[in-house]
Amino acid sequence: MPYTEDTLEALRKSSPAQDEFFQAVAEVLHSLRPLLDASPRYRAHRIIERIVEPERQIFFRVAWVDDEGTVQVNKGYRVQFSSTLGPYKGGIRFHPGVNAGIVKFLGFEQIFKNALTGLALGGGKGGANFNPKGRSDNEIMRFCQSFMTELYRHVGPTVDVPAGDIGVGTREIGYLYGQYKRITGSFDGVLTGKGLAWGGSLGRKEATGYGSVYFAEEMLNARGEGLEGKTCIVSGSGNVALHTVEQLQKMGARVVAVSDSGGTVHHEEGVDLELLKEVKQVNRGRLEEYASEQSDARFIPLSEYPEGGHAIWAIPCDAAFPSATQNELTLSDARTLLENGCQCVCEGANMPATPDAVGYLAESRIAYGPGKAANAGGVATSQLEMSQNASMRQWSMDEVDRRLREIMKGIHETVSEAAEEFGASGNLVHGANIAGFRKVADAMIDQGVV
Numbered sequence: 001m002p003y004t005e006d007t008l009e010a011l012r013k014s015s016p017a018q019d020e021f022f023q024a025v026a027e028v029l030h031s032l033r034p035l036l037d038a039s040p041r042y043r044a045h046r047i048i049e050r051i052v053e054p055e056r057q058i059f060f061r062v063a064w065v066d067d068e069g070t071v072q073v074n075k076g077y078r079v080q081f082s083s084t085l086g087p088y089k090g091g092i093r094f095h096p097g098v099n100a101g102i103v104k105f106l107g108f109e110q111i112f113k114n115a116l117t118g119l120a121l122g123g124g125k126g127g128a129n130f131n132p133k134g135r136s137d138n139e140i141m142r143f144c145q146s147f148m149t150e151l152y153r154h155v156g157p158t159v160d161v162p163a164g165d166i167g168v169g170t171r172e173i174g175y176l177y178g179q180y181k182r183i184t185g186s187f188d189g190v191l192t193g194k195g196l197a198w199g200g201s202l203g204r205k206e207a208t209g210y211g212s213v214y215f216a217e218e219m220l221n222a223r224g225e226g227l228e229g230k231t232c233i234v235s236g237s238g239n240v241a242l243h244t245v246e247q248l249q250k251m252g253a254r255v256v257a258v259s260d261s262g263g264t265v266h267h268e269e270g271v272d273l274e275l276l277k278e279v280k281q282v283n284r285g286r287l288e289e290y291a292s293e294q295s296d297a298r299f300i301p302l303s304e305y306p307e308g309g310h311a312i313w314a315i316p317c318d319a320a321f322p323s324a325t326q327n328e329l330t331l332s333d334a335r336t337l338l339e340n341g342c343q344c345v346c347e348g349a350n351m352p353a354t355p356d357a358v359g360y361l362a363e364s365r366i367a368y369g370p371g372k373a374a375n376a377g378g379v380a381t382s383q384l385e386m387s388q389n390a391s392m393r394q395w396s397m398d399e400v401d402r403r404l405r406e407i408m409k410g411i412h413e414t415v416s417e418a419a420e421e422f423g424a425s426g427n428l429v430h431g432a433n434i435a436g437f438r439k440v441a442d443a444m445i446d447q448g449v450v
Contacts, residue, residue: 003036003043003048004029004030004032004033004048007029007048007049007052008022008025008029010049011025011052015101015104017101018100018104018105020101020102020104020326020327020351021101021102023105023351023355024105024108024109024351025052025108026355027355027358027429027433028108028112028433028437029048031429031433031434032433032434032437034422034423034424034434035422035434035437035438036048041445042441045441045444045445047441047444047445050444051082051111051437051440051444052108054079054080054081054082054104054107055080055081055082055083056079056154057077057078057080057100057104058077058078058079058080058151058154059075059076059077059100060075060076060077060151061073061074061075061076061150062074062075062076062128062130062143062146062147062150063146064139064142064143064145064146065142066135066139066142067136067138067139074128074129074130075098075099075128075129076126076127076147076150076151077098077099077100077103077126077127077128078092078103078125078126078160078162079100079103079104079107079124079125079126080107080122080124080154080160081104081107081108081111081122081123081124081125082111082122082123082124082440083122084122084440084443084444084447085114085115085120085121085122085439085440085443086114086120086121087120087121087122087156087157087158087159087160087161088122088124088159088161089110089114089121089122089123089124089160089161089162089163089379089382089383090106090107090110090114090123090124090125090126090162090163090379091125091126091127091162091163091165091168092125092126092127092162092163092164092165092168092176093106093125093126093127093128093165093166093168094127094128094130094132094143094166094168094172095127095130095131095166095167096129096130097129098127098128098129098130099129102127102326103125103126103127104125105326105350105351106165106350107123107124107125108123109123109350109371109372110123110125110379111123111436111440112372112432112433112436112437113371113373113375113376113379113436114376114379115435115437115439115440116372116373116376116411116414116415116432116435116436116439117376117379117380117383117407118407118410118411118414119380119383119407120383121379121383124160124162125165126151126162127165127168128143130143130147130167131167132167132172133167133284137171140171140172140175141175144172144175144176144179145175145178145179147176148175148176148179148180148183149179149183151176152179152180152183152184155180155191156188156190157190157386157389157390161189161190161191161192161382161386162176162190162191162192163191163192163193163378163379163382164193164239166238166325168193169193169205169239170193170200170205173191173193173195174194174195174198176191177190177191177194177198187199189385189386189389189390192204192382192385192386193205193382193385194385196394199385199388199389201381201384201385201388201394201395201400202394202395202396202400203381203384203397203400203401204378204381204384204385204400205239205243206243206246206247207377207378207380207381207382207400207404208239208240208243208348208375208377208378209239209240209242209243209244209245209247209323209348209377210243210244210246210247210377210401210404211374211375211376211377211378211380211381211404211407211408212240212244212321212323212346212347212348212369212374212375212377213227213244213247213248213251213321214247214377214404214405214408214409215346215369215374215377215408215411215412216319216344216346216367216369216374217251218408218409218412219344219346219367219368219369219412219428220319220343220344220367222412222416223367225343226251227248227251227252227253228251228253229252229253229254230253230317230319230344231253231254231256231316231317231318231319232248232253232254232255232256232317232318232319232321233255233256233257233258233312233313233315233317233319233320233321234248234255234257234320234321234323234348235258235259235310235312235313235320235321235322235323235324235328235329235349235352236259236322236323236324236325236348236349237258237259237260237280237287238280238323238324240323240348240349240375240378241258241321241324242273242276242277242280242281244321244323244348245258245271245273245276246273248321249270249273253319254270255270256268256269256270256271256317257271257317258276258287258312259287259310259311259312260280260286260287262286262287262288262302263287263288263299263300263301263302263304263305263311264287264300264310264311264312264315265290265297265298265300266297266298266300266315267296267297267298269296272290272294275290275293275294276290279293287299310328310329310333313329313333313334313336313337314333314336314340315340316340316341316342317337317341317342318341318342318343318344319342319343319344319346320337320342320344320345320346321345321346321347322345322347322348322352322353323347323348323349323352324349325350326349326350326351326352327351327352327353327354328352329345329352329353329354329357330354330356330357331354331356331357331360333357334357334360334361334364335360338366342366343366343367344366345361345366345367345368345369346367346368346369346374347369347370347371347374347375348371348374348375349371349375350371350372350375351371352371358429362427362428362429362430365426368428368429369428370428370429370432372432372433372436373411373412373415373428373431373432376407376408376411377404377408380403380407380408381400381403381404384404412428414431414435415428415431415432415435416428416431417431417435418430418431418432418434418435418438419431419434421434422434
């Protein structure tokens with residue numbers, strides 16, 4: 001379709017060397033072709049040309065002093081992509097691989113993910129090329145304080161409400177929030193993922209992982225199946241992965257593998273969640289430690305990964321949950337999963353599958369949940385935290401979990417109906433992109449050329 005191809009070509013020129021961002025945009029625009037053909041008004045209002053450009057991009061220097069007294073300098077980012085449906089909402093990522101293209105891809109995905117929740121949320125994302133691993137608490141505090149000293153002027157409870165992401169948990173949110181309050185003198189809900197004693201919500205840290213599992217259950221229920229008794233693998237071992245494992249076990253599934261940046265643990269009898277949490281959350285250690293404590297668990301280092309793929313995806317399973325990072329699941333991995341009998345792939349991470357893997361999984365007709373639908377539970381519960389902050393109340397875990405289940409069920413229904421409406425029944429990639437885009441685009445038309 002020349003219209004979408006022209007837009008992509010223009011974007012290549014205006015945003016060079018931002019491969020992840022271009023990948024995310026290309027996937028959405030390709031899904032939108034039947035909608036754009038059926039509704040010429042989106043072209044008349046130049047919606048896609050407008051929606052691929054952020055409303056605001058903020059790049060800044062973060063200077064701080066390490067424990068040795070040496071000045072360190074990092075780059076900070078906040079991309080405020082779309083405020084059409086509500087205040088900008090999206091996490092902050094601290095990782096050495098963060099750059100402008102990564103933040104833009106995450107912010108672009110966030111627009112449609114947030115739209116699918118049905119809540120009043122815009123899309124944004126932020127971060128810094130700072131690596132918190134190996135840093136002391138005091139170093140992380142000083143970095144967060146310097147980061148917020150610039151960011152505070154661009155955020156607010158009705159303007160932009162960041163949350164955590166990779167490398168940013170309750171500790172980092174606490175340091176960021178303390179500095180925001182120190183500068184502004186205001187105790188308000190400007191960040192989500194806060195500690196329970198100072199405005200946080202029960203269920204927030206669990207929400208992305210739990211929500212991914214609830215979405216997988218909805219996909220399987222639509223096929224007359226469920227997760228109980230299924231053998232599952234979960235990539236990653238951070239917050240999302242840990243709570244994915246936790247909820248899978250609660251629902252009667254058996255998780256046999258997890259991974260980190262050093263390799264994969266295969267534990268055929270089922271992952272010991274308490275030990276895994278102790279290794280990753282308490283000791284902040286590596287998965288080798290888990291394997292050393294469990295004689296029947298096997299650790300597969302990176303050096304043993306199959307060529308063109310990743311070890312975890314070669315482990316036979318009924319359901320796979322990519323929950324680590326972008327482009328972690330290749331076409332080779334996808335083929336291996338299906339050859340080994342995998343019936344369900346549900347994305348807990350953002351854009352974890354490469355474009356050819358996405359195409360292969362969508363065409364295979366297995367239950368495939370794309371990230372912008374399947375991992376929306378985190379941002380949905382962030383909005384629930386915002387609601388609690390506005391009313392100065394705190395809901396019970398049961399109440400938050402009930403609302404999360406309802407939201408994930410609603411997202412599944414929305415994307416399934418959109419896919420069927422445009423002749424792609426069962427293709428939730430197309431359904432998620434079309435449903436999210438249409439909601440934002442209609443609101444953009446209502447609000448005029450801004």
